[in-house]
Every structure is written in structure tokens, then in C-alpha cells.
């Protein structure tokens with residue numbers, strides 16, 4: 379009897395954003411999928427959303443949601459953010475558009491709302507079964523067997539798998555087991571900055587107390603505060619700053635140890651936000667301080683197992699791309715299953731090859747973007763370069779696309795966006811030298827630089 383390749387049973391570890399989306403793709407392909415998740419089901423029990431309450435969704439994340447046919451439902455969860463609203467120390471506002479076309483916006487989405495929808499849609503395929511409160515504790519890569527701790531009845535279970543997909547996040551247990559047993563080359567680098575989430579509540583009638591359709595930033599050089607809108611009228615506010623003063627003379631979390639120091643700090647640095655956050659210092663001490671880091675993996679597959687999402691490539695959140703990149707992983711894996719007719723032995727190495735350099739590139743760009751958000755946005759030269767880059771994009775739409783737009787609004791592979799971004803930064807440096815406005819732009823020089831240095835982009839990458 380002929381057995382179908384789809385007879386392979388797929389086991390996924392981690393029902394976060396990426397594991398839940400991948401289970402939809404696989405369920406729709408006809409695979410039987412079992413997902414083990416260590417936490418309770420957020421659809422049934424109220425638990426903290428985890429790493430961040432809301433996130434920015436952009437085009438790379440939207441396309442996979444369209445592919446699995448759920449974008450109409452996701453739309454109900456979204457708030458468009460058209461640009462950055464910069465708050466200076468005196469509370470003066472400056473709006474900077476992200477793109478120059480009406481569709482060039484990013485969207486704020488609730489993590490718990492999105493993950494709940496993804497799980498509903500996975501179950502609706504009829505092929506996906508979730509086991510919550512099941513924590514993976516070990517994997518036998520030779521015998522294709524995994525061990526989970528079922529903390530509903532405090533038992534340890536062993537299960538066999540055909541293919542194991544590890545989407546268990548930045549601290550991935552599967553990755554750590556492989557690392558301990560010398561089954562791959564990984565690096566994890568913690569950022570010296572930590573983060574803390576706070577809330578600007580909705581106004582009395584559920585209205586938004588600051589501009590709704592923007593990502594707010596209070597850039598202060600060595601640190602920053604940001605805020606993203608939620609559907610209920612409130613904003614999730616995040617403070618990013620150094621953990622301690624070992625490498626900086628700036629203020630750090632280590633110094634904010636009393637209500638007085640927290641209140642003073644916010645009052646002096648972010649007074650307009652401070653006025654909108656009741657009980658700020660209490661919230662500051664009640665909420666956990668989060669850590670951030672970058673994970674890089676050389677070989678994402680090993681025997682019948684594959685790491686992806688944050689498990690393979692956690693990035694710092696300053697380009698708003700961790701989830702978007704993980705969703706792009708899912709689309710790529712699905713495309714390779716199509717290409718290789720569900721032959722996982724070909725798919726897995728091809729997947730590593732397709733994604734690794736791109737994941738490393740977005741990791742680098744995300745680190746760079748922290749400097750841009752917390753510091754460069756305050757520099758008039760930054761605004762001039764941005765204005766020039768919009769002019770160049772209008773004149774050379776297939777050659778010059780601002781780097782932020784390449785990452786957020788198009789499907790240009792991250793590694794290509796990064797290398798083109800370097801060439802473009804050079805061009806912008808030359809064109810902005812000695813001028814103060816786009817009217818003074820030397821178009822002859824612009825033409826020469828673009829034609830000499832930037833190849834034509836493939837239309838398939840453009841939105």
C-alpha cells in the first residue's frame with residue numbers, strides 16, 4: 379500500500395504566535411498536528427500576555443495571514459499606525475510619516491487577541507490538537523521521542539514524533555538541549571538594556587488620550603519610552619533603558635529603586651506621559667522588568683527536528699519584526715513543502731539555507747534601529763535624509779526604497795534590504811552633505827549615484 383507523505387505526524391513545541399500559525403498551515407495541508415504548550419490556554423484562563431502586550435504587525439506578517447485565509451478576521455484586531463509621533467522633553471510633538479503611500483502603515487495588534495484567533499483557526503482545520511500545561515523537558519533525537527511534563531496531573535509523558543518543530547521561543551528548551559549535546563552552533567547575546575511595560579489608560583468615554591494612529595516615541599538619547607494603541611482606548615507604554623550603569627553614565631533601572639526616584643525620573647523626562655499614567659510608580663514596581671536579546675543559529679534543522687521563530691532567531695524589538703519574521707518563516711516553510719512535495723528531508727536543510735542569513739540581517743538591523751529610535755530621530759540631519767530618501771523613492775521606485783520601507787512594507791529579503799540599505803546610507807550621506815533642504819538636492823549627482831550603485835529590484839519583492 380502506498381503511504382502518503384502527509385501520514386507523517388507533526389509535533390510542535392510552543393503554541394505562541396509562530397507555532398500557532400504554523401499549525402494552521404500544516405492542518406490546512408492535511409497533516410495531523412499535535413501542539414504542546416507549557417502555559418495555560420489564554421482563551422480560557424487569564425494569564426499575562428507574556429513578552430509584550432501588543433505588537434506591530436507589518437506586511438511580512440500580513441502576507442502569511444492572508445495565505446491561510448484569516449486576514450479578514452485579523453483586521454478586526456488592528457489599529458493602523460501611520461508614523462512616529464515624537465515627544466520632546468517639553469511635550470512638543472512632531473509627526474514623522476513611516477512611508478509616503480497611503481498603504482504604508484503598520485498595525486498595532488494585541489498579542490493575546492492574535493494568538494487566540496490563530497489557535498481557533500488551527501482547531502478549525504480539524505487536524506490540530508493543542509495540549510496546554512504540557513512543558514517539554516527532553517528530546518531524544520535518535521529515537522524520535524520527546525518527554526513532556528503534564529502539570530495538570532503532574533505526570534511525565536513520553537511521545538514519539540515523526541517531525542518535531544520547535545517554536546518554543548527565545549529561551550527555547552529544544553535549542554538548549556541541542557546546544558548542551560553539541561548538536562549545532564548557536565549564540566545568544568543579551569542586550570544591556572531592559573524594558574518595563576506601563577499603561578496610559580483610556581479616557582472617561584473610552585477615548586484615546588494621545589493620538590491614536592501613531593507609534594509614540596519619547597527619544598532621550600541613551601533610553602526611550604514608546605507607546606502603542608490598544609482597541610480599548612488605552613496605550614501600552616514601554617520604557618527601554620540600561621539595566622545598570624556599568625557601561626554608561628546614563629540613568630539606569632538600577633537607580634530607580636524608590637517611588638520618589640521613579641516619579642522624579644518620569645516627571646523630568648516624560649512629563650506629558652507622566653501626567654496621563656495614574657499610580658505610575660506603583661505600576662512600575664508591580665510589573666516585571668523584561669530582558670532582551672539576540673539569538674543566532676547556524677543550523678536550524680537536526681535529524682527530524684527544526685527550530686524556527688524566536689527559538690532560532692530572537693531579535694531585539696526595535697524594528698518591530700520578531701513576529702513578522704517568524705510569520706515569514708512559516709510562509710517559507712510552507713512554500714518549501716510545496717516545492718519538495720512534502721519531502722521533509724529536502725525541506726529542512728533548504729529552509730535553513732533560505733532563512734538563516736535573512737534572520738541574521740534583521741537581527742543586525744533591529745539593533746541599529748534602537749539607536750535610530752532613541753537618538754537619531756532627534757537630529758535635523760536625520761529628517762533631511764528621510765525627506766531625500768522619499769524624493770529618491772519617487773524618482774527611482776524600482777531602485778531606491780528607504781530601508782525602513784524595505785523592511786516594513788515590502789518582501790525584499792532582509793539580507794538584501796540590509797546590503798542595499800548600506801549603499802543607500804552612503805548615497806544619502808553624499809547627497810545631504812552641505813545642504814539644508816530637498817530643494818537644494820543635486821539631482822545630477824543623485825542620478826549618477828543611484829544608477830551606478832543600485833540594481834533594479836525584482837518586482838516580486840515589492841508590495
Ligand SMILES: Cc1cc2nc3c(=O)[nH]c(=O)nc-3n(C[C@H](O)[C@H](O)[C@H](O)COP(=O)(O)OP(=O)(O)OC[C@H]3O[C@@H](n4cnc5c(N)ncnc54)[C@H](O)[C@@H]3O)c2cc1C
Pocket residue numbers: 391392393394395396397414415416417429430432433434435512513514515545546547548550551573616668686687688689693695697698699700701702703704
Ligand atoms: C517588548 C517586546 C516587543 C515586541 N514587539 C514586537 C513587534 O512590535 N513586532 C514584532 O513583529 N515582534 C515584536 N516582538 C517580538 C515577538 O514578540 C516575537 O518575535 C514573537 O513572540 C515570536 O513568536 P514565537 O512563537 O517564536 O515565540 P513566543 O511568542 O515566545 O512563543 C513561544 C511559546 O512556546 C512556549 N514554550 C516555551 N518553552 C516551552 C516548553 N519547554 N514546552 C512547551 N512550550 C514552551 C511559550 O509558553 C510560548 O507560548 C516583541 C518582543 C518584545 C519582547
